[in-house]
Amino acid sequence: MYWGWGMKKIFRGVAAALLSGTPVYAADVYQPPVEAPFVEQPVEVVQSSGWYLRGDVGYAWNDLRGAHYFQGSNSNLVDFDRADVDDSYVLGGGVGYQINNYLRADLTLDYLGESDFNGSTTGGCGVAVNCVSNDVASMSAWSLLANAYVDIGTYGAFTPYVGAGIGGTRVKWGTLRNTSCDVTDPSNCDPTVEHKGESDWRFTYALMAGTAVDLTCNLKADVGYRFRHINGGDMFGYNLNSGPAYDKDIYVHEARAGLRYSFGNNCEAAYVPPAEPIVYK
Secondary structure, eight states: OOOHHHHHHHHHHHHHHHHHHHHHHHHHHHOOOOOOOOOOOOOOOOOOEEEEEEEEEEEEEHHHHHHEEEESSSTEOOOOSSSEEEEEEEEOOOOOOSSSSSSEEEEEEEEEEEEEEEEEEOOOOOOSSEEEEEEEEEEEEEEEEEEEEEEEOBBEEEEEEEEEHHHHEEEEEEOOOEEEEEEEEEBBBBOOEEEOEEEEEEEEEEEEEEEEEESSSEEEEEEEEEEEEEEEEEEEOOOOEEEEEEEEEEEEEEEEEEEEESSOOOOOOOOOOOOOOOOOO
């Protein structure tokens, strides 16, 4: 009886020791990895601002809205039967400031290349009662405009925009040569008469639309359309009972391409947080 009771006591002690040691042993075999909490870093938002330079070239479709002149006396103002100006080219440059990601402004100076003028009138002349004239000259212009633009938004590398400008244009007319011939006999003509061309400044406004394309952090290509409305003004002076003359408004439609170089952009790439490590269990 004593031996049986003693053995039971020994077995109970061994079992208690084994049971109390099992969790400790299991913990020594597997330790789950401790993952550090992930803290998301703020993404840097790059704000575009600062000064920029621009240069542009373009093709100009010129639309002279008409012309009139004094015929015979200062009381008889008549229209040209035909008054056309050929297309030409545009060269321009300017300096601007990017106020924020959506608003910018610049000051531009543009040269409208010399284009030919062709016109005609009808009336009496020295060789006949019914004559038709052939009038030829040239025209060129400089425009100085203050412009403002709204950048609508950036979509990948593209930033579409709209804009408007206001300023002045100095239109320069070359010497006009007028030759009047008999309607019934085109070989019977008056001697060619020259009228001195005039130059003056006219009020001008412009409307623009286009898109900028990112080439580098600081360099953008700019492709767009511009419409200019140039007020009418002096065209040529008086000579031999004809003149002076005045052109009416000039519309200029331009397809333009250029480059803009910005000095204020932050070229550092925005911070991209690393991907979370893969934990194998």
